[in-house]
Amino acid sequence: MDVHLETFVPLIKKSKGFDELKREVIDQDLCSGCGNCSAFCQHIDLDENSIPYLVGECTLKNGSIKCSIEGTCYDSCPMVEYNFKELEKKIFGKVGEDWIGNYIKIVAAKAKDERILERCQDGGVATALLIAALEQNLVNAATVVTGWDLWKNTVKVTSDINEIIKAAGTKYLRSSTPNAFGRNLKYYKRIAIIGTGCQISGIRKFMEESSMRILLEKTKESDVPVDLYLIGLFCYENFPKKSFEERIKERYDITLSDIKKMDIKRGFVYIWTKSGKEIKEKVAKAFGKIAPSSCKLCKDFTARLSDISLGSVGSKKGYTTVIIRTKKGLSLFEKALENGYLEVNEEINSEEILKTAQSKLKYNKKERERRRSLGLRIVTNWD
Ligand SMILES: Cc1cc2nc3c(=O)[nH]c(=O)nc-3n(C[C@H](O)[C@H](O)[C@H](O)COP(=O)(O)OP(=O)(O)OC[C@H]3O[C@@H](n4cnc5c(N)ncnc54)[C@H](O)[C@@H]3O)c2cc1C
Ligand code: SF4
Ligand code: SF4
Ligand code: SF4
Structure with a gap:
């Protein structure tokens, strides 16, 4: 022939x-x-x-x-064309039934450590899990995002418990967590990574669908194999610094350094200033104009590809909603529970999680129409 x-x-x-x-x-x-x-x-x-x-x-x-x-x-880019559901199937063996995705169980929980409770966003579970993973020797470093006061998100890969506690609290500006993880992999091989859905799916994509998979497999035979715990955060949107800064000046006449804490919950944004002012407004009205197109198209509210996902909707004030998705996630959560890092409350409102996740679909539809009329590319990865 x-x-x-x-x-x-x-x-x-x-x-x-x-x-x-x-x-x-x-x-x-x-x-x-x-x-x-x-x-x-x-x-x-x-x-x-x-x-x-x-x-x-x-x-x-x-x-x-x-x-x-x-x-x-x-x-490793979560915004190029790829099939999210295929990737989900590779990881979990099946596609999630709804926008909550695959899970073993969902609970509400809170940290026990007062130092965490003083600084955290919801129940401090994120911080408590990172500390438990380190102290129980499941990992030798964790990623955190610091810098709320300076409004300059700095991502650290650290094993310093005080630094992890100091980093508690949500920063609504973009962070480049996977970048820090990649660049530190030569120093730390067992890492707990905390990030939003796009960050986690990029890491999964990279682990499952790039030549990194072969390298990761190979490290299993080494003394310190690469081992990642992926902790996802519910996420509706995340803002670029410049447009956020301009928007709060224009709308509330405040600057970044005036802000003490910010929260986005159940469709409302809350801003507490250092001078004691409290702002509460519908998030769409306050920031709809500056929400990035990527976030409007993204449907992954609950970070479906994580080992554990954490958020505020679905549980009462002072608690974090915890979606335990994988056996690995379960073992981390159980270790944290058994060793006194966390306490659990079974009261969960799954409908509320689902409703918020579904409301992202409306956002998506509107943004698709806008982009179509401008002849721009539309991301259909989650369809
Ligand atoms: C951009 C963004 C948007 C969110 N939107 C929603 C929402 O609409 N609805 C909802 O229910 N929950 C949302 N969350 C999740 C929620 O705000 C809390 O992070 C979550 O409930 C965990 O709370 P906690 O008290 O357990 O975390 P904490 O113990 O306070 O710890 C938070 C951890 O998150 C890390 N972190 C903070 N900011 C970032 C960031 N930008 N990127 C990566 N890591 C970060 C910190 O380093 C810290 O380790 C959002 C989170 C982010 C980062
Ligand atoms: S060398 Fe590879 S990873 Fe770097 S920019 Fe080029 S294609 Fe991308
Ligand atoms: S930062 Fe993320 S979304 Fe943007 S191009 Fe890189 S991988 Fe893609
Ligand atoms: S809404 Fe989606 S794309 Fe935007 S930051 Fe959150 S997870 Fe990433």
Whole structure:
């Protein structure tokens, strides 16, 4: 049988790299600023709104044919076209029945440590789980986002308990957590990573669908295999710093440094200023105008690909809603419970979680129509 060279040509096709990522995501105003694409590439950096840009030259431009399956940056982006449900099936063995996704159980819980309760957003479960994972030797580092006072989100990969407690509380500005995780993987191999749905799905995509999978498998034979605990946060939207700063000045005549705490709950935004002012307004009215297109299209409110997801809706004040999804997530939660880091309350309102998750679908529909009329790309990953 004659074998022609052309038979092999498609097998050595050039990877999609940063150029394609820029064209399909960044230039289409679809970048969520998750920080996944820069995690493993020295040629990518992030600006203050967490938007990636090239530093030097993408290796593919030097004639390399492959950089992971597509480019490593492209493979780990949650906003390029991919099938979210296929990925969910790979991880859990099945697609979740509704927008809460797959889970073993859902409970409400709160931290027991007063130092956490003083600073946390809801019940302090996120902080307590990170500390339990470290102290019970499940991981040797955790990611946290610090910097609320300075309004400059700084992501740290740390094993310092005081630093983890200090970082409690939600920062509604973009953080680049996966970037910090990737860049610290050479120092810490067992990490608890906390992030929003797009951050977690980017990491899962990277672990399951890039050449990293092979590398991760290989580390199983080493003394310290890579081992990640993925803790997701419910997320409706997340703001780029510049537009947020302009909006609060225009609407409330306050600056970033005036803000003591902020919360987004059940459709309302609450802002407490250092001078004692309390602002409460419908989130759509306050910030709908500046919510990024990526967040309006995203349907993953409950961070469905995590080991454990945490949020405020679904449980009463002072508690965190905990969706335990995987055996790994369950073992972490049980260790934290048995060793006195947490207390549990079974009172959960699943309807409320589902309702909030579903309300994102309306947002999505409207944004699709807007983008269609402008001829912009639409992300259909979660359909
Ligand atoms: C951008 C964003 C939007 C959210 N929107 C909703 C919502 O609409 N509805 C809802 O029910 N819940 C939402 N949450 C989750 C909620 O605000 C709490 O984070 C969650 O309930 C856990 O509370 P906790 O008291 O257990 O966490 P804490 O013990 O206070 O710890 C919070 C942890 O989150 C980390 N963190 C803070 N900000 C970020 C960030 N931007 N990116 C990554 N990690 C971060 C901190 O480092 C800390 O470790 C949102 C969270 C974020 C980050
Ligand atoms: S990850 Fe690969 S494709 Fe992407 S910018 Fe870096 S070298 Fe280029
Ligand atoms: S990986 Fe995240 S930060 Fe990078 S382009 Fe995609 S959405 Fe933006
Ligand atoms: S709404 Fe979705 S895209 Fe936006 S920050 Fe949250 S998880 Fe990411």
